[in-house]
Amino acid sequence: MEDFLTLKKQLCFAVYETASEFNKLYARVLQPFGLTYPQYLVLLALWESDGITVKDLGEKLDLGTGTLTPMLARMEANGWLQKRRSQQDERKVYIHLQPKALEEKPSITLSIREEIRSCQIGLDEYEQLMRQLNDLHKKLKERKS
Template identity: 45%
Template sequence: MDDEDLLRLDQQICFSLHAAARAFNAVYRTLLKDLGLTYPQYLVMLVLWEHDELAVKKIGERLRLDSGTLSPLLKRLEAAGHVERRRSAEDERSVTVRLTEAGRALREKAVAVPRALADSTELSLDDVRDLRTRLDQLTAALDAHSGQGAKKTAS
């Protein structure tokens, strides 16, 4: 690739990922409307459906979100009756989040979302798995290059 092509927008992997993320968000917006969730709220719920209760710090680490971004999401989820937040008795600085019964019940409706999204991609299941694996590898390589991988390992 010559120097001229290096700076073409259509040659940038970051832009391809950005465009794909925006397209995903548009599909998710439609799919999540009936659940009353935004995409970031859906991600929080996915983590909690796996673990039922987690410290806010752990949720943030898992979703790669800082507390300034995560706190408003959790407040809205709590106001909607999906989660409860509690301060730890052992450490006042630590807040845990747990699913309510309504939050657990929402999981049953949400099961249809990944299938509908998979259908929207028009990719085979094997292609989706391969793409996810490659994106995970890309993320790990970029984290290692930026120093993020070392931070995760140290914590």
């Protein structure tokens, strides 16, 4: 049992170390585009469904408005997106991609794909890891407090 209590036997530490390496990988790839990793996640969400509300985007990314609002303001200032207040309900703000985000998408996704490929992760392994991490995430969210 004592062996289990070592740092290298902790699943949380393995996830932490892996996340740290992913952050470095994405920071390096996204830097030439002037993007941070969280901004890339915003673009991914908008590439899936452009024109969603700030509230829906926050729910999709699990980010609060305190984090999301300044990030969206920076992205808008840099020409990635535009925020538009609803004419029907002024409480709703919609986010729309700007041409820059659509034009840069192929270059960004190619750079990410090449960097992931350089990690020697095959498609089957990638899909298996995704399933396992999604299962783990679900179990952590559903645990009894």
